[in-house]
Amino acid sequence: MVPFRKMHGLGNDFVVLDARDRPLAVTAGAARAIGDRHRGIGFDQLIVMEPPPAGADVFMRILNPDGSEAGACGNATRCVASLVAEEAGKDRVVVRTIAGDLPVERLPGGLWRADMGPARLGWWDVPLAREMDTLHLPLALGPVADPAACSMGNPHATFFVDDLDAIPVAEIGPKLERDPLFPERANIGFAQVLSPERIRLVMWERGAGMTLACGSGACATIVNAARRGLTGRSATVELPGGPLEMEWRADGHVLMTGPVATAFTGELDLARYAA
Numbered sequence: 001m002v003p004f005r006k007m008h009g010l011g012n013d014f015v016v017l018d019a020r021d022r023p024l025a026v027t028a029g030a031a032r033a034i035g036d037r038h039r040g041i042g043f044d045q046l047i048v049m050e051p052p053p054a055g056a057d058v059f060m061r062i063l064n065p066d067g068s069e070a071g072a073c074g075n076a077t078r079c080v081a082s083l084v085a086e087e088a089g090k091d092r093v094v095v096r097t098i099a100g101d102l103p104v105e106r107l108p109g110g111l112w113r114a115d116m117g118p119a120r121l122g123w124w125d126v127p128l129a130r131e132m133d134t135l136h137l138p139l140a141l142g143p144v145a146d147p148a149a150c151s152m153g154n155p156h157a158t159f160f161v162d163d164l165d166a167i168p169v170a171e172i173g174p175k176l177e178r179d180p181l182f183p184e185r186a187n188i189g190f191a192q193v194l195s196p197e198r199i200r201l202v203m204w205e206r207g208a209g210m211t212l213a214c215g216s217g218a219c220a221t222i223v224n225a226a227r228r229g230l231t232g233r234s235a236t237v238e239l240p241g242g243p244l245e246m247e248w249r250a251d252g253h254v255l256m257t258g259p260v261a262t263a264f265t266g267e268l269d270l271a272r273y274a275a
């Protein structure tokens with residue numbers, strides 16, 4: 001049996017496995033089976049903590065419930081950092097992912113601030129299928145059009161809308177995620193700018209669907225909103241699960257501040273799920 005911890009950041013929920021002391025065979029099939037909300041445990045992302053490489057406190061692997069691997073997960077970055085920091089009695093730790101190193105620090109009030117790294121703005125970074133201006137993609141579907149794109153270690157496109165409640169996210173999200181413009185698919189954000197300091201955001205996540213919060217989505221949203229001149233470089237991004245405080249620093253790095261939570265712990269039979 002393998003112990004697991006069920007955590008969430010603003011309702012973006014994770015099964016966290018600890019493979020630091022012993023390797024765990026976590027296949028795409030096992031991720032799909034554990035992620036089944038009816039026959040498994042259910043999660044938005046399966047997180048595997050692996051031994052820390054030199055210069056980091058932990059390596060974090062991220063799997064979506066469809067079995068695909070992701071390069072970034074903002075909410076899980078805070079959750080994993082909080083676990084490692086508590087264990088080590090530290091206030092600052094570095095979480096390494098396949099996309100890079102993410103320094104995370106403890107703030108008062110149970111909050112954690114992650115440096116999610118630089119937003120990457122080239123069409124090849126996202127990536128997009130061909131050369132184009134990432135500030136205006138030639139993409140429209142139903143009531144949405146003209147998104148901006150960037151990479152936060154994973155691909156994001158943000159549509160700015162006048163009335164978020166009028167957007168059929170569950171209907172158009174899966175089609176946009178798989179548009180041929182996105183060779184690696186994309187996380188799709190629908191953002192309503194309420195003021196230069198407040199944005200409402202609903203995310204359709206690649207490989208996961210609609211989630212209550214998406215940290216990397218909030219990063220992409222502040223970057224794309226500021227690039228469009230819709231907000232300043234700092235704003236509160238209000239997701240269905242709650243708010244994240246965002247800042248796109250002058251050096252291009254994106255800072256994300258938010259809470260972490262453990263819902264419960266348990267044990268799972270990984271071999272059974274892998275079968």
Ligand SMILES: N[C@@H](CCC[C@H](N)C(=O)O)C(=O)O
Nearest residue numbers: 070073074075154214215216
């Ligand atoms: N929930 C995450 C993003 C998880 C990965 C994403 N679905 C992808 O495939 O890129 C977050 O908080 O950033």
